[in-house]
Amino acid sequence: xxxxxxxxxxxxxxxxxxxxxxxxxxxxxxxxxxxxxxxxxxxxxxxxxxxxxxxxxxxxxxxxxxxxxxxxxxxxxxxxxxxxxxxxxxxxxxxxxxxxxxxxxxxxxxxxxxxxxxxxxxxxxxxxxxxxxxxxxxxxxxxxxxxxxxxxxxxxxxxxxxxxxxxxxxxxxxxxxxxxxxxxxxxxxxxxxxxxxxxxxxxxxxxxxxxxxxxxxxxxxxxxxxxxxxxxxxxxxxxxxxxxxxxxxxxxxxxxxxxxxxxxxxxxxxxxxxxxxxxxxxxxxxxxxxxxxxxxxxxxxxxxxxxxxxxxxxxxxxxxxxxxxxxxxxxxxxxxxxxxxxxxxxxxxxxxxxxxxxxxxxxxxxxxxxxxxxxxxxxxxxxxxxxxxxxxxxxxxxxxxxxxxxxxxxxxxxxxxxxxxxxxxxxxxxxxxxxxxxxxxxxxxxxxxxxxxxxxxxxxxxxxxxxxxxxxxxxxxxxxxxxxxxxxxxxxxxxxxxxxxxxxxxxxxxxxxxxxxxxxxxxxxxxxxxxxxxxxxxxxxxxxxxxxxxxxxxxxxxxxxxxxxxxxxxxxxxxxxxxxxxxxxxxxxxxxxxxxxxxxxxxxxxxxxxxxxxxxxxxxxxxxxxxx
Numbered sequence: 093x094x095x096x097x098x099x100x101x102x103x104x105x106x107x108x109x110x111x112x113x114x115x116x117x118x119x120x121x122x123x124x125x126x127x128x129x130x131x132x133x134x135x136x137x138x139x140x141x142x143x144x145x146x147x148x149x150x151x152x153x154x155x156x157x158x159x160x161x162x163x164x165x166x167x168x169x170x171x172x173x174x175x176x177x178x179x180x181x182x183x184x185x186x187x188x189x190x191x192x193x194x195x196x197x198x199x200x201x202x203x204x205x206x207x208x209x210x211x212x213x214x215x216x217x218x219x220x221x222x223x224x225x226x227x228x229x230x231x232x233x234x235x236x237x238x239x240x241x242x243x244x245x246x247x248x249x250x251x252x253x254x255x256x257x258x259x260x261x262x263x264x265x266x267x268x269x270x271x272x273x274x275x276x277x278x279x280x281x282x283x284x285x286x287x288x289x290x291x292x293x294x295x296x297x298x299x300x301x302x303x304x305x306x307x308x309x310x311x312x313x314x315x316x317x318x319x320x321x322x323x324x325x326x327x328x329x330x331x332x333x334x335x336x337x338x339x340x341x342x343x344x345x346x347x348x349x350x351x352x353x354x355x356x357x358x359x360x361x362x363x364x365x366x367x368x369x370x371x372x373x374x375x376x377x378x379x380x381x382x383x384x385x386x387x388x389x390x391x392x393x394x395x396x397x398x399x400x401x402x403x404x405x406x407x408x409x410x411x412x413x414x415x416x417x418x419x420x421x422x423x424x425x426x427x428x429x430x431x432x433x434x435x436x437x438x439x440x441x442x443x444x445x446x447x448x449x450x451x452x453x454x455x456x457x458x459x460x461x462x463x464x465x466x467x468x469x470x471x472x473x474x475x476x477x478x479x480x481x482x483x484x485x486x487x488x489x490x491x492x493x494x495x496x497x498x499x500x501x502x503x504x505x506x507x508x509x510x511x512x513x514x515x516x517x518x519x520x521x522x523x524x525x526x527x528x529x530x531x532x533x534x535x536x537x538x539x540x541x542x543x544x545x546x547x548x549x550x551x552x553x554x555x556x557x558x559x560x561x562x563x564x565x566x567x568x569x570x571x572x573x574x575x576x577x578x579x580x581x582x583x584x585x586x587x588x589x590x591x592x593x594x595x596x597x598x599x600x601x602x603x604x605x606x607x608x609x610x611x612x613x614x615x616x617x618x619x620x621x622x623x624x625x626x627x628x629x630x631x632x633x634x635x636x637x638x639x640x641x642x643x644x645x646x647x648x649x650x651x652x653x654x655x656x657x658x659x660x661x662x663x664x665x666x667x668x669x670x671x672x673x674x675x676x677x678x679x680x681x682x683x684x685x686x687x688x689x690x691x692x693x694x695x696x697x698x699x700x701x702x703x704x705x706x707x708x709x710x711x712x713x714x715x716x717x718x719x720x
Contacts, residue, residue, distance in 0.1 A: 093121070098265045102254050103128045105265040112270045115238045115303055118231040120219030123250075123265065124212060131207035134256035139199040139215070140182075140249040143392045144235030146588035148194040153179045158222060161232040165222075166201045169212035176202045177215075184389040185426035195390055206256070236303040237392065238271045239591055241401045244393075245270055274301035276310060279351045281317070281361040282408040285372035285599065285628050287341065289365060295330070295337040295349055296408045299356070304594065306406045315351050322346040322362075322656065322682050341365050346656040346682040360658040362681070364628050370601040370618075373610060374626055375411035376403065377453065378466050378503060378543060378584030379592040383437050384417040384457075385427050387588050394590030396437070400444035400452065407593025411451035411600075411610050414441065414592075415466045419459045421479040429456060431478045438473025448605050460485045462528035463504060463567070466540075470497035470611040490533045499614060500536045501582060504549040504567050505559075524567045526575070538580040538614060541569050541621050541712055544595025545586030548623075550702075550712070551670065570670040573698055573715065580617025580639050580714030581700075597622055601637075617714040627657035627711045631701045636716055644697075644718040649689040653701060656682040660706040667700050696720050 098105040109121035125137060141152050153164050155177050166175045180198040181190045189195050201215055218232030238244045246269040251260035276299050284293040295317065299310040317337055319328040323345050330339050341347060349361045381396045382388040396414055403409040416437050418429040425433060441454040454473040458465050465486045469476055476496060483492050486500055507523065542548045547558030551570040572579060583596035599620040602613035613619070617639030620629045631638050632652050651666060651674075661678040666687060674687050689699075700715040 094267075096265070096267050098263060099128075100252075100263060101128060102131075102252050102261070102263075105250065105263055107265050107267070109266065109269065111267045112272060113234050114272055115234065115236045115274050115301065115305060117234055118219065119217075119234040120232060121217050121266075123215040125215070126212045127207040127209050129209055129254070131203055131254050132256045133206045134202060134204060135206055136200055136202040136253045136256070137215070138251040138253070138260055139201070140251075141197050141199070141217075142246045142248060143194065143197065143390050144246075145237055145392050146387055146390060146394070147192055148235075151179075151193045151196045153196050153199050153217070155179055158225075159229050161230050162218060163222070163229070163232075164199050164215065164217045166213055166215040169214065173207065173211055173213060174204050175213050176204060178202070182389055184386070185424075186386050186389065189386055189389050192390070197390075234269075234271055235392070236305075237589065238273045238301075238303075238305040239402060239406065240393065240398050241308065241405055243270055244272075273305040273307050274303065276300070276307055276356055277302040278304075278357045278359060279315060279353060280359040281349050281351065282626065283339075283349060283361045283363055285363050285374070285626060286369050287363055287365050288367050289344060290340050290342060292338055292340045293363075295339055295361070297337065297351070298406060298408070315353065317349060317351055319347060319349050322348055322680075346654075346684075348656075348658070348681070361626065362628065362656045362658050364630070364654070364656060369630065370603055370613075371605070372599050372601055372620075372628060373410035373451075373605055374593075374597050374599050375409050375413075375451070375610070376407070376585050376587070376592040376597055377411075377413040377415070377455070377468055377501065377582060377614075378457070378540060379412065379414055379587045380416060380457070381414050381590065383414075383429075383433055383440075384588075385425065386417065392589055394588065396440040396444075398590040399592050400440070400450070402590060403592040404444075404450045407591075409450070409593045409597070410605055411453065412592050413453040413455040413466070413468050415455035415457045415468070417457045417459065420481065421483055422481050434473065434478045442472050442474075445607065451605055451607055451610050453607065453611070457503070458486060458489065462486065462525075463502065463507065466499075466501040466503060468499045468501060468611075468614075470499075470607055486536075487531055487533075490535055493535075497611065498535055499538065499611070500533065502536070502539045502579075503543065503546075503586070504540065504563075504569070505546045506562075506564055524564045526566055529572070529577075532577075537578065537617055538582050538619060538714070539569060539572065539577075540584060541581040542583040542596045542623055542710070543586035544584075544623075545588070548710070570667075574670050576696070578617075578641065578715075578717060580614075580619045581621045581712050582614075582619055583621035583623060583712075595624055597624060597626070599626070599628070619714050620711060622711045623709045625658050625705065625709050625711070627655065627703060627705070627709075629701055629703060629711055629713050630654040631713045631716070633699060633716050638700075638714045638716055641717040641719060644693050644720060646692055649699075649718075651687040651689060651699065652685075653687070654682075654684050655701075655703055655711075657703065657705055657711070659709070662704045662706045665702045665704070667702055669697055673699070693718055693720060 248266035548556035585595040698715040
């Protein structure tokens with residue numbers, strides 16, 4: 093550990109801490125305070141420890157269990173110096189945040205009898221050693237996050253109250269503690285999902301540790317890539333241009349890119365060369381930054397800048413929407429999006445939008461009576477006025493922005509009846525009412541089938557051991573489709589830590605990488621959803637593409653499916669009206685087949701495709717509808 097000394101008129105602060113730690117490493121520090129003047133009765137030192145990540149499942153500070161991690165204690169240098177320590181929670185307008193154990197982040201070290209000039213107190217946190225019981229305790233550990241492009245840091249805040257009246261002055265006592273990735277564990281390859289014959293395209297390589305933290309300075313020059321045509325097994329020669337891998341292929345087909353490495357695991361990339369297919373772009377349209385109030389209250393630095401940089405440089409996304417949460421639109425910024433925040437989220441989205449590189453959409457997530465809904469705006473937020481206070485539900489959004497370009501995207505989970513504060517919002521498992529969903533809008537044409545925060549909301553029968561645990565009866569994608577909703581599908585991360593694209597992602601078939609083109613494709617339900625892998629699914633029936641509605645003429649329906657995945661495909665399923673109609677097992681990572689449905693359609697009918705990989709990941713397409 094290094095020693096850092098700060099001399100103030102009130103006292104000398106001596107901090108001993110490691111200023112650089114590897115993710116998941118042991119964390120401990122000591123602070124000695126030497127009074128430079130008399131500290132009055134009930135004077136105190138306050139230490140705010142940084143959040144490692146949003147909603148961590150352990151205390152950051154605790155004083156009640158000597159043998160557990162994150163124990164903090166304080167003692168006087170002499171026995172007659174009385175010192176008390178208590179833990180306060182971070183201030184928040186959300187009581188559910190105060191219920192989280194990781195909101196215990198403020199240590200208040202109080203001197204009931206004050207301190208005389210020259211008296212010392214010692215504060216110690218973490219580690220495995222306690223007085224009289226060295227080595228008997230579990231270590232405190234730092235976060236597993238080291239993902240930020242400009243470096244990930246823990247920043248402690250120290251305050252002193254010398255008069256015992258809670259008037260605190262800030263002291264710069266701690267250094268910034270840098271958190272660095274662990275050793276290289278995996279090579280992640282990404283590239284264009286659809287290319288043309290002889291079109292040049294770049295292959296991206298990211299090397300990450302076991303926690304998926306990017307190792308920014310890793311020398312990728314030694315990594316050898318192999319590009320192969322999956323059907324012919326022919327190898328394609330790669331070239332390197334300006335320190336980037338560049339490829340092109342001379343014939344249409346399914347391709348795989350892998351790295352030749354004997355030590356690191358390789359996450360492969362696949363693509364389709366097809367001159368007739370639209371481009372396929374990948375994005376995350378449900379992700380939050382610390383412009384969202386409840387994330388800001390227990391934040392690990394998830395700023396919009398960090399989110400956009402991570403999306404572009406690490407996740408290699410094509411498009412993103414940072415959708416900030418709100419219950420109402422008013423000036424209560426402790427829980428809602430006020431006008432200043434509205435303007436900020438719009439400016440940040442515009443700042444990082446660059447055609448053909450990263451498409452950014454401004455957006456919000458409205459906690460409404462029926463549940464939570466993403467509102468994605470196509471254009472600069474300058475073109476959309478800040479909502480009035482009577483905009484309280486998603487139907488109000490439809491009316492308020494009538495004639496504007498925007499989409500609303502339902503996010504299903506176990507909580508419904510949002511009104512209007514978080515503490516009043518949630519009826520767990522019991523608040524769902526279909527009557528809240530009966531109204532339709534041309535702005536609501538897609539919904540979320542999966543999020544990495546909650547789980548899978550396809551139907552009631554599947555296992556998905558994430559936060560949702562189980563679906564609310566009636567509140568699933570299949571239930572809504574069976575009730576006549578014509579919704580395509582998306583998947584998102586619902587991330588709260590500034591890492592868009594780390595989980596669920598949505599592929600969209602569009603003509604170009606612009607706001608207008610991707611928005612139009614989302615509006616036309618030309619989407620595929622994935623729990624994470626960039627598997628490519630192309631699905632049509634008699635030439636009608638996904639998202640289409642056809643007036644049925646009772647022709648034989650030829651269901652054409654192309655799939656290529658970066659892992660082995662376990663099975664491809666055709667879902668008809670919510671039930672498995674055809675199941676095709678596989679032992680390869682690509683499929684190109686036509687299936688036939690020659691049964692007469694007796695009622696309005698929809699089809700979609702579900703692909704399940706050997707590694708457990710899942711992909712879905714938007715449906716195709718046939719009207720009776």
